[in-house]
Amino acid sequence: MKIFTIILGVLMAICGISCICTPVMTFLEAGYFLVILLLVYGIAAIVKAVMQKEFGIPFLFGILSVILGIVIMVVPGLKLMTDGMLIYIMAVWFLMQGVVGIVLAFRQKKVAEGKGWIGTLVLGILGVLLGIYSLAHPMLLAFTFGVLVGMYFIESGINMIVLAASVPSAE
Numbered sequence: 001m002k003i004f005t006i007i008l009g010v011l012m013a014i015c016g017i018s019c020i021c022t023p024v025m026t027f028l029e030a031g032y033f034l035v036i037l038l039l040v041y042g043i044a045a046i047v048k049a050v051m052q053k054e055f056g057i058p059f060l061f062g063i064l065s066v067i068l069g070i071v072i073m074v075v076p077g078l079k080l081m082t083d084g085m086l087i088y089i090m091a092v093w094f095l096m097q098g099v100v101g102i103v104l105a106f107r108q109k110k111v112a113e114g115k116g117w118i119g120t121l122v123l124g125i126l127g128v129l130l131g132i133y134s135l136a137h138p139m140l141l142a143f144t145f146g147v148l149v150g151m152y153f154i155e156s157g158i159n160m161i162v163l164a165a166s167v168p169s170a171e
Contacts, residue, residue: 003050004080005044005163008157016155018150019147022090023150024144027142028085037153038066038069039070041156045058046062058100061100070141089103091135092135094128098129099127105124116162116166123159123162
């Protein structure tokens with residue numbers, strides 16, 4: 001599971017770099033990015049929770065992510081509406097993911113040795129601040145959407161790598 005999480009983190013960071021390099025295309029295709037993000041994150045969270053037999057907040061977000069990704073994909077017209085509301089959806093998602101990162105940091109502090117949890121905490125706080133700022137300034141978010149989504153993917157990828165590297169193996 002540790003290797004899977006590291007690989008997923010690297011892939012998310014690479015996707016983030018791609019979004020930053022093509023911000024206009026990212027905004028135009030953002031609905032598809034959202035569906036892919038929701039499905040990949042949701043499946044990874046569910047698999048991780050099942051393997052660790054820990055069915056808390058990350059597991060709940062995993063289930064909600066998969067359900068939302070599937071609904072957006074299959075309901076006619078919902079994709080178009082989602083594109084229009086994506087600015088607010090992403091702002092709330094940044095905020096929620098930051099809160100989850102903070103919770104995970106404090107859980108990580110209890111089980112892992114070292115100071116790896118501090119990086120997770122800082123990234124969680126940055127996610128919360130980014131979410132709050134995005135909700136307060138939606139037009140700015142619309143103009144910088146590709147860059148912010150790219151930064152979020154990179155942050156999430158690094159966070160996954162840090163978490164995987166700092167938690168001791170169950171082997």
